[in-house]
Amino acid sequence: MLDQLHQLPADPILGLAAMARADSRADKVDLTVGIYMDEAGVCPVFKAVRDAQGLLAQEETTKAYLPPAGVEGFNQGMQKLLLGADHRALLDGRVSSVQAPGGCGALRIGAEIIHAATPGATVWVSDPTWPVHIPLLGSVGLQFANYRYYDPASHGVNFEGMVEDLKGAGAGDVVLLHGCCHNPCGADLSLEQWSVVADMAEAQGFLPFIDIAYQGLGDGLDDDAAGLRLLAGRLPELIVAASCSKNMGLYRERTGAAMFICRDQQNAQALVSQALVAARRIYSMPPAHGALIAGRILGDPVLDAAWRSELVEMCSRINGLRSDLRSKLEAASGRDFAFIEKEKGMFSFLGLSAEQAVKLREDYGVYMLNSSRINVAGVNAGNIDYLAESVAAVL
Numbered sequence: 533m534l535d536q537l538h539q540l541p542a543d544p545i546l547g548l549a550a551m552a553r554a555d556s557r558a559d560k561v562d563l564t565v566g567i568y569m570d571e572a573g574v575c576p577v578f579k580a581v582r583d584a585q586g587l588l589a590q591e592e593t594t595k596a597y598l599p600p601a602g603v604e605g606f607n608q609g610m611q612k613l614l615l616g617a618d619h620r621a622l623l624d625g626r627v628s629s630v631q632a633p634g635g636c637g638a639l640r641i642g643a644e645i646i647h648a649a650t651p652g653a654t655v656w657v658s659d660p661t662w663p664v665h666i667p668l669l670g671s672v673g674l675q676f677a678n679y680r681y682y683d684p685a686s687h688g689v690n691f692e693g694m695v696e697d698l699k700g701a702g703a704g705d706v707v708l709l710h711g712c713c714h715n716p717c718g719a720d721l722s723l724e725q726w727s728v729v730a731d732m733a734e735a736q737g738f739l740p741f742i743d744i745a746y747q748g749l750g751d752g753l754d755d756d757a758a759g760l761r762l763l764a765g766r767l768p769e770l771i772v773a774a775s776c777s778k779n780m781g782l783y784r785e786r787t788g789a790a791m792f793i794c795r796d797q798q799n800a801q802a803l804v805s806q807a808l809v810a811a812r813r814i815y816s817m818p819p820a821h822g823a824l825i826a827g828r829i830l831g832d833p834v835l836d837a838a839w840r841s842e843l844v845e846m847c848s849r850i851n852g853l854r855s856d857l858r859s860k861l862e863a864a865s866g867r868d869f870a871f872i873e874k875e876k877g878m879f880s881f882l883g884l885s886a887e888q889a890v891k892l893r894e895d896y897g898v899y900m901l902n903s904s905r906i907n908v909a910g911v912n913a914g915n916i917d918y919l920a921e922s923v924a925a926v927l
């Protein structure tokens with residue numbers, strides 16, 4: 533029965549990362565996978581996470597299953613982190629959430645809820661979007677349509693094109709939006725543009741589904757959630773998939789939340805019951821470790837303040853790398869790379885062709901996706917000159 537199953541190709545991003553790891557060149561540069569790396573090229577553990585972990589290790593008395601909705605303190609903490617503690621929707625009690633295995637798990641739970649409400653609903657995704665959105669949502673049975681988003685010529689959002697395309701989204705459709713730090717392009721909507729999206733959702737009746745995996749890595753925790761908060765204040769319904777992988781560095785602990793903003797409290801509770809039935813079909817209970825840590829941090833003023841300041845440091849390092857990279861690339865190539873500084877979060881398209889990206893990989897050991905998406909956080913003082921010179925050499 534099983535020997536008819538053939539070998540599948542590796543995931544394109546993880547496959548490239550494996551190639552980079554296997555490359556023996558001392559000056560290789562790996563800018564493939566979206567994980568934050570420090571100056572030493574290490575994905576660090578937040579000190580606040582270590583401290584919370586230490587406390588938990590002393591206090592933990594059981595490894596019994598979590599309740600199906602996960603750690604209560606984590607769920608409450610995440611709602612406040614995402615919406616702000618005094619958001620009208622929270623005060624009105626029309627918000628609910630469940631813990632999920634990472635942002636991916638939250639996206640999948642959101643997709644299951646959408647499919648339960650409208651089987652085979654169409655989800656409008658940005659062109660381009662994070663490639664994993666397609667299997668994650670599509671395997672549930674949802675359909676896709678694209679809306680224009682990134683304009684390679686201006687390296688910014690083609691908002692006119694986006695609005696024109698989204699005029700085709702109506703009631704029963706879902707519009708997937710990146711909450712901040714768009715993956716892969718780093719180009720985000722302004723607050724005015726979020727407001728136009730809210731107008732369109734109100735007028736046309738589509739449901740926004742916000743994927744927010746990088747809150748705190750663009751302009752800070754509150755600014756990065758401003759679009760989400762605006763929509764939650766204006767619209768009757770919204771689904772959010774949030775991740776603690778990047779902003780708490782809990783990648784491998786699979787820590788995320790699916791949050792529902794609904795017309796009223798009763799509907800918000802109904803959605804939790806739907807989410808739990810969906811989770812039961814897939815993985816039953818969420819994993820405990822990451823959510824206990826995150827819940828502990830969010831619920832403890834001292835740990836929370838320490839975590840926030842570490843995150844601010846991380847965010848300013850990324851923004852500093854953006855300016856440095858812009859200057860070095862401009863100096864090495866004589867071309868304009870100002871866009872790198874305007875983008876948010878960990879990603880940027882350098883604007884190279886696939887042939888140039890492959891040449892960088894093969895001739896220089898500089899690894900980026902064929903689309904020339906780089907993880908800016910993989911740049912450091914030790915590799916930035918070599919990176920800039922290599923890019924200039926293939927241009």
Ligand SMILES: Cc1ncc(COP(=O)(O)O)c(C=O)c1O
Pocket residue numbers: 566633634635636637662710715743744745775776777783786787788
């Ligand atoms: C846009 C986007 N959404 C969601 C996720 C999911 O993150 P995780 O499942 O690791 O929490 C990622 C991770 O890279 C992402 O880039």
